[in-house]
Each structure stands twice: as C-alpha cells, then as structure tokens.
Amino acid sequence: MALDRSDVEKIAHLARLGLNDADIPRTTEALNSILGLVDQMQAVDTTGIEPLAHPLEASQRLREDVVSEANHRDSYQAIAPAVEDGLYLVPKVID
C-alpha cells in the first residue's frame, strides 16, 4: 500500500511539517522505501504475543505531592522567540 502525494501531504500536515512542493516526490519515494522495509514485519506471526513497551517491564514510581519548583520565568523566557508581559506570544488563535 504505497503512499501517494496526497497521503504524504496529509501526514506532513498531521506532523505540522511544511514541505516544499518540489521535495514531495522525493519524500514520497523515501517514505515508500522505508515503509517497504518495515512492511516486512507484517509476515511475522505474533498471535498471542503481548506487546512490549519497555524493555525492563518495571512499574511507575510515585512522587510525593510536594512543591519543589521555584519561579524561573525570566531565565526560561530569555530563550523564547517572543514574549510580552510574561506570556509566550503566538499568532492569533481562534477557538
């Protein structure tokens, strides 16, 4: 099930990646070649096999409910592209 141009455009939109029109054919080809590689998996019989998400299969540790963070807004915002009045700025958002 090879991807076509519109599939690639859809995926790129989902991932919010702005592709150059000229690059799309090459990207499509590369993605198809990668998917061709990973599609080899489909031949493997995994009936009854539990998926493995973490190699060591430990369980989640729980943190005590304690406030441990101080305010570092100035240093964190020193590396931000656009801030005003302590807020991060983005182009107008419409709900």
Add this chain to the structure above:
Amino acid sequence: MHQMTLAEIARGLADKKFSSEELTRSLLARIAQLDPQINSFISVTLDLAITQAQAADARRAAGETGALLGAPLAHKDLFCTKGIRTSCASKMLDNFKAPYDATVVAKLAAAGTVTLGKTNMDEFAMGSANESSHYGAVKNPWNLEHVPGGSSGGSAAAVAARLLPAATGTDTGGSIRQPAALTNLTGLKPTYGRVSRWGMIAYASSLDQAGPMARTAEDCALLLQGMAGFDVNDSTSIDEPVPDYSASLNGSLQGLRIGVPKEYFSAGLDSRIADLVMASVEELKKLGAVVKEVSLPNLQHAIPAYYVIAPAEASSNLSRFDGVRFGYRCEDPKDLTDLYKRSRGEGFGPEVQRRIMVGAYALSAGYYDAYYLQAQKIRRLIKNDFMNAFKDVDVILGPTTPNPAWKIGAKNADPISAYLEDFYTITANLAGLPGLSMPAGFADGLPVGVQLLAPYFQEGRLLNVAHQYQLVTDWHTRSPEGF
C-alpha cells in the same frame, strides 16, 4: 599528552605530574589545531573548561581524590548544558542555550570532569554516518573521506583523533557502538535505565541510553562509574546499586561462555569482518572462554520493528519543537499553522522530517495495530530470543557493523541502505540489554569492531571481557595517521 587514556591521566594527576589546567590547555590547543579537519565539535567551551580545570586542581590541592577529578571530556550535543548551546546538531536548536544541566552532565561535573565542548552528531541522533548534522558532516580520522559512523560521530571522531581521552554518547539503535567500531574505540551502551535520561534530548524514549566512549574498556569503566545511577527525575531510571566497574575488569575469563548467534553470519556481512570476529573469538578462547552457537531466530525482524518504534516515539518527542517557547521560529508567521509548519519545516533537516512522518503515519488511525503494536510484539519476540540465549551463555559476541566505514555521501541516495548498517546493534536497544563494541582489527586501514552483549545490568561483565581482550591485543592502541 594527548595519547594518554583516562586511567593514565588519573595517575598523572594523582602523582602531580601535570595539572588539569595544563592538560586542558594542551587539549584545547590541539582541538583548535586539528578539529577543522574532522569537524567533531559543534561548540568548544573554552572558558568553562579552564574554570572547571582550575576548580579541579584546587579540589585536588585541598586533598580530594577521584579518578575523574580533572579529567577532560566532551558531551554529545544532545545533553543539556546550562547556559551553553545544546543544538542536537539541528538548525532547530542552533540558538538553544539549555536552561539546565542534564543529570549525566551534572554528575560528571560533580565528579570533577572538565568539559572541553559539545560534540557533533547526526541531527537529533537520527543517523549512522554523522552526515545529517546542521553543522556539517564529521570525518573519520582514519580516513577523512569516510564517515565516522553515527549518531555519536563527533564524540567518536574526537576521541579517535586524540583530541581528548573520552566523551559521552547516546545509543538508540547503535549510536555509541557503531561509531566506536568505525573509529577504533571502545563504546558501551548500558542497560536501559542504568543511566538517567533527564536532560538528554530524546530521540526514542524507550530505546535511548547514554554511555561512555573511550579508547579502552578501562576508561569506559571509569566514565560509566560517573554516569550511572538512579535518578528521581527519570521514571524509567532503575533503582539498582551501581557496582564498582573498575573492580570488575580483572576477573578471569576461564570458563566464560560466549555465544555466537548463527544468524549473525548472513549475506550482508563483509567477509573481512567475519574473519576478524572469528579471530577475536580465538583470542578469547586462549583466555579460557568457551564458545557456543546460539540462535536469535527473530533477528531479521529487528530493523523493521525498530524503524517503526523509534520514528513513532520520535514523531511525538519532537512535537515540542514548535517555535513557541524555545528554538527556531520562522520569520513572520502569518497564522498559527504557518508558524508550526515553517518553523518545523525549516528547522528540521530531511532525515528528521522523514522519521517524523514515518512515525506519525505508523501511529495514525487505522495503522496503529499493523505498525506500532506489531512492532512492539516483535520487540517482545526479540527480547525472548535473548532471554533464551542467555540461559546458555554469559555473553553474546558478533560483529558491531556489517561493513567498515563507508565513504561520505555513499549512502545518501537511499536512506534504507544506512538503516541496514544497524543490523547488529539495534537488538540491544529493543531488548534494553547492555552492549559494548571493542576494536578488533582493520579492513583496508579502516577499523572493525566486535560487539559483546550481556544480560541486564551486566555492564561489568562486558567491561571485564573487553579489558582482558585488550590486555592481550593492541588494536585499541593504534592511532590514526596525522593525529
């Protein structure tokens, strides 16, 4: 001075033969002189290095000791270093001065190490040739026309070129072991959870693991000692005591059971490498090891499974790079979607974008079961293969890579051809096992590595085997010409 290993430096500093500052200044000069040839550093942290070296000398003068006190090293440029650019070799983070230190960085600094700089890498650790860096390709000191491997290619090239004795790396599918093999180094990927991932910019969270890269197993033991340990900030970090790795080096290999998987010797393996692997087996046999054939029946499925799991996790991990709070932001975004698409489209290089798209696709509605879930099931099959094999053997031995370092640009046309170079290394990440690559000879002047894998938390055993091997061989002592 630049030929000294970490262990030798530790002795020299302890014996007051030289100071950390002297050593640091000498290596900084060497970096300035030679790095332009190989491009292994993204940032050289001169001021920090001198400050840390002076502080280490002061601590030593005050009576403090420690194998890493005053030892120079560099960090792969995906470990966050406070106030210092942490770029992941990406345009996306070219302007990113991390607001905090990674746990690995903080632990090593506390041990007294001196940070000479941040090393080049494949962009966001995605690659095995170090060609996808925003700061240009890294060259292999053994042959400047060849790649050093990746993604920790800068760390590998810098150590191989004797610009410094050791460096940190990270390994998601072989990114420590493969460049170590291609540049004649010893590199160790620890058990998943052994080293904290806090502050290590994620590629694939369930596979990423930091580890040491150096010229000898002895040095890897020293560096790993400073890196390993439980961290409350990393939920996947494992609360297990850290053994004394240097103490584990000297055990006898008498009776050590070495497993060689029959599936390793398949069509894709360079016959010269196959021969060198078997030669290393012979050396180990002389040291008392016994060799057994084992089987990893699902080995061939590892690459497909990896190239679903890693991109899937990456596609999500890299969503935070959106031009809002840090990093690259496109010029004059006309709306929110434009801000996202152009910041990410312009900030990420082509390989990163490809992997994000593969991952987004593998997780998308209707494909999740066929891709992501299937890959996770295969992941269990692969882990089970190892669990079975380790019932009969203590370590598994094989080639680290199917080929020696290829020419820069040779695999650019087809991303898949580079993916296949991860054939031997990827399984350790999928299963979370510790793995080590050590120098085992040369093919036409290019280094060849042998990989050792061990059960969970048996880093000491890997270092022991490699160290005993290095006591009777001299591959690891050879330097590239001109460095």
Add this chain to the structure above:
Amino acid sequence: MQWEVVIGLEIHTQLTTQSKIFSGSATTFGSEPNTQASLVDLGMPGTLPVLNKEAVQMAVKFGLAIDAEIGQHNVFARKNYFYPDLPKGYQISQMELPIVGKGHLDITLEDGTIKRIGVTRAHLEEDAGKSLHEDYSGMTGIDLNRAGTPLLEIVSEPDMRSAKEAVAYVKAMHALVRYLGICDGNMAEGSLRCDCNVSVRPVGQVEFGTRCEIKNVNSFRFIEKAINSEIQRQIDLIEDGGKVIQQTRLYDPNTNETRAMRSKEEANDYRYFPDPDLLPVIIEDSFLAQTRASLPELPPQKRERFQSQFGLSLYDASVLASSREQADYFEQVVGIAGDAKLAANWVMVELGSLLNKQGVEIDESPVSAEQLGGMLKRITDNTISGKIAKMVFEAMANGEGNADEIIEKRGLKQVTDTGAIESILDDMLAANAEQVEQYRAADEAKRGKMFGFFVGQAMKASKGKANPQQVNEVLKRKLEG
C-alpha cells in the same frame, strides 16, 4: 414528531494536589503568568515526567466512591496534537487502560425518584495552559501556569434524557468530588468543567442520533441553557430537512446559542500510544485497602444515617447530605443544640435563606455552626421563644456576637415568672374589657379565634418575651374565671 434527547457528559475535575501531576510546580490559581511553569511544564527538551502519588490516590478514591472497577494496571498514553497551550505537542492522558473503569452515580430527579447514571470511565491527565486572547501586539498570549495541573476526566454513559437530568448529574458529581476532598469544585475558576454530548432521536428509535459536543461549559445554569439551546437547534435543523453534523461547539451565554468551533473543524487523529517516558502504574491491593479506609462517609450513607440517627424525613436528610459542608454544619449544630429536627429546620430554612440573600456558601456563613447551635439551645431550654430566636439570629448575622450575649444585652430573656405574667395579663385584660365581655358571651366555636387575639395582645405587651405556654395557661384560667 416527538423527540428524545440523549446526553452524555465529560466532566474535567482539577484535583486539589499541592503540586502538578508530573512536576513539582505549584498548582495555585491566579498567579502571575508562567511563574508556575517549570522545565517539565514548559516541555523543555530533555525533561521527563514523574507521577504525583496524591493524584493517583485521589483518582482511586473517586473510583471507590462510584463503586467502579479500579484499573490496578493503568497506563498513561500520549494524545498528540498541536496547540500553543499544549507545550509538548501531546497531552499525557490515559486511553486504553484508565485508572477508573465502569461505575455509577445516583441522582435525585425533581419528582423525588432516583435515577442511576452510568460512569463509563475516569482517567488521569494533565491540564493544558491558557490562551489569552486579549491583544498582545496582535497576537495571542500563552500562560502555562495551568499546564500540568492534574485532571480527572469523568466520562458518563449517554444516560441522561434532559438538560435537567444533566444538571442534576453534574451537581451530584460536584458534591461528590467535594465530599471526597479531591476537587474544590470552583467552576468560575475552571476547577470543574463540563463537555456535553447532545443528540436527539425520534421517540422509539433505537440508534442514537448524530451528536454534537459542547465544550467547556462552566456553570450549572449554562449547562442547562446550553443543552436546551443545542437540543432546539438540532430539532429545528432536522425538522427543516437538514442533518446534524458531528461537531465540537461552543456555547455563548450572551446569545444563548452554540456555534461550531473553528479550531476543531478538521477531524483529529490523536495518534495515541503508551507514553514511553512513564511506566505502567500498578495499584497494589494494600494501596487500595488503605485508600478505601480513608474514604469519608458519602452522601447516600450520610442520608441514611440522618434518617435513622436523627429521625429526619427522606427529603430533609437528602437536602442536608447533599453537600459535605452543609452536612458537617448541620451535625455540628445538632451536637450543640441536641434537637435534630429543630436544627434541620433552622439550617434549611432560616440559614438557607440568609445564605441565599447574601449569595455566600455555607462555609462562608456569617453565622457559625457554634453560634446557631448555641442559640437553638436557648430555644430548647425555654430561655427564648422561636419568635425571639429569629431576632437573635438576625443579630448574629449582623455580627453582634453570640446568642447569649445578644439575649442578655437586649434583655430578650423569656418571662417565666407566673406573677409577672399574671400582672401583664391583668393589665391587658383590663385594657380590653369589651373584648373580654364578648369572649365570655361567645360560643365555644368562636372562642378559639378570639383567644388568639388575647394571646397576641399579651405577647405584644410583653414585647414577645412572655413564655407563650404559660400565657396560654394563665389566660385560659383568667378568661374562664
């Protein structure tokens, strides 16, 4: 055509932990923007989440309270989408294996019947930040203080059939989470937010109609109005030959209408997958037992106890048990005053109307439970009459001190001295000689009403302080005499 309405609700409750669900930042409401946004909350590269134990415990408490299956192996998953108030580009939530499974909650309908509403599941997740749409150089400002605040999202079955039922359910849920002490329920501050899934279908049809989701409705009143306006919109649309499209909509209280949300126009593909930075959460049996033991008495048990222990009616008991604060207040009053029915009346009627008038909640009541209890004690020991008590209550509400002080200061103590009462009555009867004649001449039937006149005059003459029972007795004797 007759239409049936089908409603399901998703309620987001902010848990009252001190720190965030995955970081050590404070969760205080209303701080300066981005001063409670740590490295983790900002989604800084290299940062990792660590789960807050208290959030887990609160979710388990809730699960036990609605009699749900607890997910003893529950898993956090990433919900991937891009939005500026979502710093990581994904929300850590739970998908396939939530911490709370199927449960239920009973609601009391207007006619007094009880209806059981199914709860499909409840899961833990992190809240997003806030987008501030005031103009910042033509841009939107992002405050991430709220990002990472623990939320328990409670998803109901589509079991409700009217806006009123939906409101009753939200009220019951609101009361429950406050009872449990896991959410402050402050809807104005967004501590409890509601998404309403609404559809209509012809009566008798089995399949559900196409639903629309109204996002983020933030008061009981608006929930009712938003749902009703959406129901009407859907019915009008279908009756005009149109079709309902599955949509996310916003309710505008100014126009009392819902409108489609622009940011939700495209179909979402959230690409859920287990968060590789977090491990499965295992709820041990011991943790479960410990949590169960820490559960407070909940509304149904409390209602039953009020009936059996205090002899209250079902109605009184359920009203008093409907909120934890009210129930606690009531019990404190009973503890002091002794008379439960008297206490119930005063809490529900006099105190209720006072709070209503002042627009405050019972925990901010100007008359404390100690004060009210102290006053009721003076009714039961005959120090004051019920009528005088209303004056005393009003004075307490005005901050004039406790009942005894007010009674003392204003001299409101009931007159029980028989001699004093006789003299008051003698004076009064003398002043009303004509009426006394008429009374004595009247027949038994008429006397009842006339007797009340004399009582009133006597109370008036005593400024309300005469003990009414004694007035009755002595007056009867004197008139007969």
